[in-house]
Amino acid sequence: MVDTHTHAPQYPNNGLGHSLQLLEWLDELTFPLEKQFSDDEYAREVYGQVVRRNLAAGTTTACYYGTLHVPATLTLAEVALEAGQRALVGRCSMDRASPPDYVEADCAASMASTHEFLDLFPRFCANTPLPLNGSSNGTSNQPLVRPILTPRFALSCSPPLLAALGQLAEAKHLPIQTHISENGAEIAAVRKAFPAAPHYAGVYDAFGLLTPRTILAHGVHLSPPEVALIARRGAGVSHCPTSNVNLNSGAARVLALLDAGVRVGLGSDCSGGPGTGVLPALRGADAMSRILAFEGRAERGLSIPELFYLATRGGAEIAGVDAGSFEPGREFDALWIRPRSPGFWAGGDTRALFEKWLFAGDDRDIGAVWVRGRCVSGAPP
Amino acid sequence: MVDTHTHAPQYPNNGLGHSLQLLEWLDELTFPLEKQFSDDEYAREVYGQVVRRNLAAGTTTACYYGTLHVPATLTLAEVALEAGQRALVGRCSMDRASPPDYVEADCAASMASTHEFLDLFPRFCANTPLPLNGSSNGTSNQPLVRPILTPRFALSCSPPLLAALGQLAEAKHLPIQTHISENGAEIAAVRKAFPAAPHYAGVYDAFGLLTPRTILAHGVHLSPPEVALIARRGAGVSHCPTSNVNLNSGAARVLALLDAGVRVGLGSDCSGGPGTGVLPALRGADAMSRILAFEGRAERGLSIPELFYLATRGGAEIAGVDAGSFEPGREFDALWIRPRSPGFWAGGDTRALFEKWLFAGDDRDIGAVWVRGRCVSGAPP
Numbered sequence: 001m002v003d004t005h006t007h008a009p010q011y012p013n014n015g016l017g018h019s020l021q022l023l024e025w026l027d028e029l030t031f032p033l034e035k036q037f038s039d040d041e042y043a044r045e046v047y048g049q050v051v052r053r054n055l056a057a058g059t060t061t062a063c064y065y066g067t068l069h070v071p072a073t074l075t076l077a078e079v080a081l082e083a084g085q086r087a088l089v090g091r092c093s094m095d096r097a098s099p100p101d102y103v104e105a106d107c108a109a110s111m112a113s114t115h116e117f118l119d120l121f122p123r124f125c126a127n128t129p130l131p132l133n134g135s136s137n138g139t140s141n142q143p144l145v146r147p148i149l150t151p152r153f154a155l156s157c158s159p160p161l162l163a164a165l166g167q168l169a170e171a172k173h174l175p176i177q178t179h180i181s182e183n184g185a186e187i188a189a190v191r192k193a194f195p196a197a198p199h200y201a202g203v204y205d206a207f208g209l210l211t212p213r214t215i216l217a218h219g220v221h222l223s224p225p226e227v228a229l230i231a232r233r234g235a236g237v238s239h240c241p242t243s244n245v246n247l248n249s250g251a252a253r254v255l256a257l258l259d260a261g262v263r264v265g266l267g268s269d270c271s272g273g274p275g276t277g278v279l280p281a282l283r284g285a286d287a288m289s290r291i292l293a294f295e296g297r298a299e300r301g302l303s304i305p306e307l308f309y310l311a312t313r314g315g316a317e318i319a320g321v322d323a324g325s326f327e328p329g330r331e332f333d334a335l336w337i338r339p340r341s342p343g344f345w346a347g348g349d350t351r352a353l354f355e356k357w358l359f360a361g362d363d364r365d366i367g368a369v370w371v372r373g374r375c376v377s378g379a380p381p
Numbered sequence: 382m383v384d385t386h387t388h389a390p391q392y393p394n395n396g397l398g399h400s401l402q403l404l405e406w407l408d409e410l411t412f413p414l415e416k417q418f419s420d421d422e423y424a425r426e427v428y429g430q431v432v433r434r435n436l437a438a439g440t441t442t443a444c445y446y447g448t449l450h451v452p453a454t455l456t457l458a459e460v461a462l463e464a465g466q467r468a469l470v471g472r473c474s475m476d477r478a479s480p481p482d483y484v485e486a487d488c489a490a491s492m493a494s495t496h497e498f499l500d501l502f503p504r505f506c507a508n509t510p511l512p513l514n515g516s517s518n519g520t521s522n523q524p525l526v527r528p529i530l531t532p533r534f535a536l537s538c539s540p541p542l543l544a545a546l547g548q549l550a551e552a553k554h555l556p557i558q559t560h561i562s563e564n565g566a567e568i569a570a571v572r573k574a575f576p577a578a579p580h581y582a583g584v585y586d587a588f589g590l591l592t593p594r595t596i597l598a599h600g601v602h603l604s605p606p607e608v609a610l611i612a613r614r615g616a617g618v619s620h621c622p623t624s625n626v627n628l629n630s631g632a633a634r635v636l637a638l639l640d641a642g643v644r645v646g647l648g649s650d651c652s653g654g655p656g657t658g659v660l661p662a663l664r665g666a667d668a669m670s671r672i673l674a675f676e677g678r679a680e681r682g683l684s685i686p687e688l689f690y691l692a693t694r695g696g697a698e699i700a701g702v703d704a705g706s707f708e709p710g711r712e713f714d715a716l717w718i719r720p721r722s723p724g725f726w727a728g729g730d731t732r733a734l735f736e737k738w739l740f741a742g743d744d745r746d747i748g749a750v751w752v753r754g755r756c757v758s759g760a761p762p
Contacts, residue, residue, distance in 0.1 A: 012726040015741030016733060018667075018685060053723040245668045246740070248682070250675045274741040276724035286399075287626045287665070291672045294631045301629070304399060342434040342744060343657035345393040352397060359627070360396030360655040362743065363723060 001058045001278035001335070002315025002324055005177070005217040005238035005267025007065040008076050009034050009043070011050045013271035022183035022247050025272070027099070034067045034092075035102045043072035047079045054085070055377040057277025057363040060333040060370075061086040061321055063177055063215055063238070063267075065150055068092045068104060070117050074124040081125050081145040084376035086333070088319060090150030090177055091117045093165060097155045097193075107160040114149070114168070121147045142321070144372060146175070148215075153179035154190045154203045166208030175213040175320055178204065180237075181226070182218035183249045201226035210235045215318050217267055218243075219257065220250040227260045236263040236318025239310065241284035243272030251288050254310075255298060265315030277363060282311045286359075304355065323372075336368040336381060337361070382439045382659035382716070383696025383705055386558070386598040386619035386648025388446040389457050390415050390424070392431045394652035403564035403628050406653070408480070415448045415473075416483045424453035428460045435466070436758040438658025438744040441714040441751075442467040442702055444558055444596055444619070444648075446531055449473045449485060451498050455505040462506050462526040465757035467714070469700060471531030471558055472498045474546060478536045478574075488541040495530070495549070502528045523702070525753060527556070529596075534560035535571045535584045547589030556594040556701055559585065561618075562607070563599035564630045582607035591616045596699050598648055599624075600638065601631040608641045617644040617699025620691065622665035624653030632669050635691075636679060646696030658744060663692045667740075685736065704753075717749040717762060718742070 013033055017025045037043045054062055062080070064087055066073030073091040080087035093114060095104040104110040125145050151157045151165050169176050181187055181200045190200050197203040201222065204210050212234035219237040222230070230237065239252050257264050266281040267273075275281060290301035302310075316324025323333040337357050339346040344361035346353075357365055368378035394414055398406045418424045435443055443461070445468055447454030454472040461468035474495060476485040485491040506526050532538045532546050550557050562568055562581045571581050578584040582603065585591050593615035600618040603611070611618065620633050638645050647662040648654075656662060671682035683691075697705025704714040718738050720727040725742035727734075738746055749759035 012728055014724050014726050015737035015739065016729075018736060018740060057723060245671050248671055248675055251672060274724065276722075276741070284668070287668055288672055290626050290629055291632060291669055292676070294629055295673070295676065295678055297676055297678075341657075342438060343395050343655065345395050347393055348397075355399060356396035358396065359399060360657070 001311045002061040002265055002319055002321070003054065003059045003268050003278050003281075004063050004215055004236070004265035004315045004318055005240055006054075006062055006270045007272075008047055008050045009037050009065075009067050009072075010271035011046060011053075014276070015274045016271065017246055020247065022186050022249060023189070025247055030271070031099050031102050035099075037067040037069050037072040040071045040075055043069070043075045044079065047076045051079050051083045051085055052377070053276055055083055055369055056366065058279065058335045058366050058369060059085070059277050061316065061319055061323065063088045063148065063319055064090065065177070066091050068094055068102070068113070070113050070120070073117060074120055077121060077125040077145050077147070084144070084371050084374055086321060086323070086371050087145045088148040088175060088177070089145060090148040092150050092152045093161055094152040094156035095161050096158050107158055107164060110161050111164050111168075114165070118147055118172075148175040148177050151176070151178045151209065153186070154200065155186065155193060159207070162204070162207035162209060169211060169213070170208055173213070175215070176209055176211060177215040177217065178209065180204070180216040180219050181221045182244070183247065184221070187221055199223055199226050201229050205229060205233065213320055215265075217269065218249065218252065220244055220252045227257060227262060231261040234263075236265060238265050238267035238318065239285055240267040240269035240273055240281065241288045242275050242280055243267070243269035245284065245288070246274055247272050251292055251297075253298070254285065254289060254302060255300070258306075263314065263318050264310055265318045266310045278311045278315075279358070279362065282307050282358065285310060304358065308358070332370055332373040334370045335366050336378070337365050338367050338381075340364040382692045383442040383646055383700055383702070384435065384440045384649050384659050384662075385444050385596055385617070385646035385696045385699055386621055387435075387443055387651045388653075389428055389431045390418050390446075390448050390453075391652035392427060395657070396655045397652065398627055401628065403567050403630060404570070406628055411652075412480045412483045416480075418448040418450050418453040421452045421456055424450070424456045425460065428457045432460050432464045432466055433758070434657055436464055436750055437747065439660065439716045439747050439750060440466070440658050442697065442700055442704065444469045444529065444700055445471065446558070447472050449475055449483070449494070451494050451501070454498060455501055458502060458506040458526050458528070465525070465752050465755055467702060467704070467752050468526045469529040469556060469558070470526060471529040473531050473533045474542055475533040475537035476542050477539050488539055488545060491542050492545050492549075495546070499528055499553075529556040529558050532557070532559045532590065534567070535581065536567065536574060540588070543584070543588035543590060550592060550594070551589055554594070556596070557590055557592060558596040558598070559590065561585070561597040561600050562602045563625070564628065565602070568602060580604055580607050582610050586610060586614065594701055598650065599630065599633065601625055601633045603634075608638060608643060612642040615644070617646060619646050619648035619699065620666055621648040621650035621654055621662065622669045623656050623661055624648070624650035626665065626669070627655055628653055632673055632678070634679070635666065635670060635683060636681070639687075644695065644699050645691055646699045647691045659692045659696075660739070660743065663688050663739065666691060685739065689739070713751055713754040715751045716747050717759070718746050719748050719762075721745040
């Protein structure tokens, strides 16, 4: 399963934030925690647990935000590689509208750190691509762990920084992850900060940050023109339902995104969302879509195949990785599921067992996890 | 925590039913499973696991539906008592509109079974009330496990059966549990079956089944006159959000119920709802209420104190048990929580730890469970 949006340093805050909205939550809970990752020992300890717990919960690929710190974020990449988790790891670029003790001085300082991060990445994280059997679409022989440009979100990046990141992404064909249209107050602030842009998506587009290698987290309140633009640019949306409930952000219109041709995956968005791994996000997407349907706010809920697609191949597509399904030529990522959790009652045919795990099981039912053919958590049967 | 509505025999179907609506779900999944409880050995095996798993998940009091079988349902009561779980155990009354091989012949046959069940109950389940310290409101010195009248729902009971159960409830001051207003097709069928009744709640009221000792499960589509009637009669509503999502039933208006003075608790409604224990129901109630709020369908979401109240004292109130809070004089039911699950990160003050468990923890974090002062699951610190 592919987690297309999660914040590794926020893991210790899992479950908090219930009564807050996004911008308060950043100030009160999130920035103070992330600041602590200036301590690389702390980072190593937290990230070790984060990667192990996510792997055990079935996250074969994770798109991680780190913090603004170069050493801690390299540590995250190193830890993921050592554990055998496929990961995109991003150092946050944020040169404004952040706390005075957790911000980069300016665009130049921020870009210097990004270049340092990218330069050191291969040395810290010497992951040679495996010679894999016959995949031909060019994404397979990638390193297991790769860097991803990470403008935190429009508000925390100056226009020169957004422009510099857009140019760098194009020059080096780098993937990009950022947030978009999560919360009403955030959207209003973006409108004020970028009065010339037609809308939130237009801000990123103006700086060359909407690409087929871009992951946009949330997309709760996107307008139809924004959806059309995102589809045209081939960017992906990471749907983070548990986070959108926890932070009172709203309900992304997943069916409308899919109908418009936008590629969509799921994100746990830890700690915005309280669950561990992709399964709670799948269930959150299910519940949210069905509540919208029976309240007359959407035509229908998401089906089981749609939900499972979002959690696997849908996520792999927007993360640009050649896994997430068992089609020939793809890398072998897999979970072995057998009943252990109290809600998952053995019995029934394969389809029944599949549904039982999706809706009543948990990480205890995952006996083993393979990434790129290697067993990286648990033990094979 | 108090589970005010759950079907013990349906536990093996946990996680199924996603694409079905209530009446299809009964025919395709539920009745065929419940039929198997004519085999008392099977019942003993399933119920043993159900009670143990529910206790370990923190359910100190459970309002159980059994099946229509007298021996299997007595077994459920016996198993709960042996395990030390406080329980209300009901044998389903259902003399029509059910499968030919899973139905009672008529009102007389049904009432004969109910009387047999009530007569045998003390013998199978010889649970003397404990002499407890100074509780004065009369509910405390109850047996730990008690019988509850269980007309399955209006459609599956003939008018004479509903009338007989109402009279019996009054004569013996028995508690009652049934379903109400869960799903559109069900409500339409009730209207057709009881054309003289003003509404669904009116059906039960006409037969003396709306009492202060009545638990009404679901109440998704109750009209304001029904809500007012239920409040006037002092009956309680068991809110079953995970079931209402899983079976596409709809969103109960919990705030409107509370505002009207209706007493409300939570129900896991296994296997309508896929979660184990009350915690998933609490999270479902949270998510549903907040989605309604940010979609403009409700004034606000439920607060953490409200959610926790529903899961504990609110449930205890509608189940008529003198537990569910740590006020002096109440029976001592408690959970000892310490971090073990992968989503629950230790650290923070007591309030933070409380919120972390509610929203990111699970049953693994429950170190021990006490019911009426006795440790019945896990081991004390």
